[in-house]
Amino acid sequence: MAAPPKKAFALRLDxxxxxxxxxxxxxxxxxxxxxxxxxxxxALAARGIKVPISGKPKRGRPPKE
Structure with missing residues (x-):
């Protein structure tokens, strides 16, 4: 099972x-x-919010059937 794609958004920083x-x-x-x-x-963990880490995407070629 592949991991969901990451969410992209613009972030303005000093x-x-x-x-x-x-x-x-x-x-x-x-x-x-x-x-x-x-x-x-x-920062989220310090506030008591635990966010699970998504699975890593599979690498390489899919297995032959």
Whole structure:
């Protein structure tokens, strides 16, 4: 079963916030997008909201029948 596609939307950030996220992401070897998702999940968990992680999409060719 494939994971549902990710939701895309525009996000306006203060340039200083974006630069800080990029620095943090580089230190964690993540993209800025992945770092924002991690930060959002941490903030939600701190408020008592647990968000399950969707399954990863399958990679490679489908099996032959």
């Amino acid at each position: 340039p200083a916030v974006h630069a800080a996220v990029e620095r943090l992401a580089a230190g964690e070897l993540r993209s800025a997008n992945a770092e924002i998702e991690v930060l959002l999940r941490e």
